[in-house]
Amino acid sequence: MSRLKELKTPVFWAEGHPGILDREDWSISVGGLCKNPKIFTWQEIISMHKTVVDARLTSVTRFSVSGKWGGIKVSDVLDAVEASDEVRYVRFWSVKNIYDTSIPIDVAKREKTILAYEFESEYLEEDYGGPVRGFCPYLWGYKSAKSVVKIELMDRYVSGFWELRGYPDDALITAGKVRDLNQGGRIRPIPGGEVITFLDE
Ligand SMILES: Nc1nc2c(c(=O)[nH]1)N[C@H]1C(S)=C(S)[C@@H](COP(=O)(O)O)O[C@H]1N2
Numbered sequence: 780m781s782r783l784k785e786l787k788t789p790v791f792w793a794e795g796h797p798g799i800l801d802r803e804d805w806s807i808s809v810g811g812l813c814k815n816p817k818i819f820t821w822q823e824i825i826s827m828h829k830t831v832v833d834a835r836l837t838s839v840t841r842f843s844v845s846g847k848w849g850g851i852k853v854s855d856v857l858d859a860v861e862a863s864d865e866v867r868y869v870r871f872w873s874v875k876n877i878y879d880t881s882i883p884i885d886v887a888k889r890e891k892t893i894l895a896y897e898f899e900s901e902y903l904e905e906d907y908g909g910p911v912r913g914f915c916p917y918l919w920g921y922k923s924a925k926s927v928v929k930i931e932l933m934d935r936y937v938s939g940f941w942e943l944r945g946y947p948d949d950a951l952i953t954a955g956k957v958r959d960l961n962q963g964g965r966i967r968p969i970p971g972g973e974v975i976t977f978l979d980e
């Protein structure tokens with residue numbers, strides 16, 4: 780069983796579970812405002828410099844799960860396509876092209892914002908957004924689009940799937956209580972911002 784499954788991480792597919800996805804055949808097309816739009820195949824993705832971030836996915840539905848997420852930096856992808864200076868938002872599209880979400884360029888360039896293909900050294904399964912998902916621990920989990928197939932570099936903001944249904948566009952993590960899945964779902968207080976520490980620590 781995968782570590783995320785062992786930790787009883789909820790499986791969210793608001794648009795419906797995509798079923799079995801072919802990892803070897805996966806690709807992510809990156810376009811929009813850049814000099815060198817490019818399709819990144821699975822082979823290219825796993826041969827790029829790997830970044831492992833020890834970070835938490837924290838949902839506005841109040842669960843938080845921590846571990847080592849492995850993948851490639853979104854900033855490396857932006858460099859590879861020669862993103863233009865006009866880019867202000869990075870828009871991620873999930874398989875089926877129903878779920879999308881956008882994050883500001885400065886957040887996209889931060890060190891822990893990655894396209895993740897691993898959790899605790901295991902490839903991500905479909906339930907958790909495999910083969911490759913957005914992972915942005917600085918913002919609520921709905922900014923971490925699962926099973927990403929397309930990235931658009933934009934000069935303006937568009938609300939995504941959950942933002943159109945009422946979740947805040949900025950997705951800033953606010954103080955409150957969450958279920959810490961790494962501690963069996965214990966309810967713990969968090970300050971605002973990226974969840975690195977709990978207030979009871
Ligand atoms: N395609 C897609 N991506 C998604 C979602 C979704 O429903 N569909 N849910 C989001 C939300 S609200 C959260 S908290 C995380 C949950 O990730 P998990 O299902 O791997 O726990 O994925 C985000 N990415």
Ligand SMILES: [Mo]
Nearest residue numbers: 838839920921
């Ligand atoms: Mo969420």
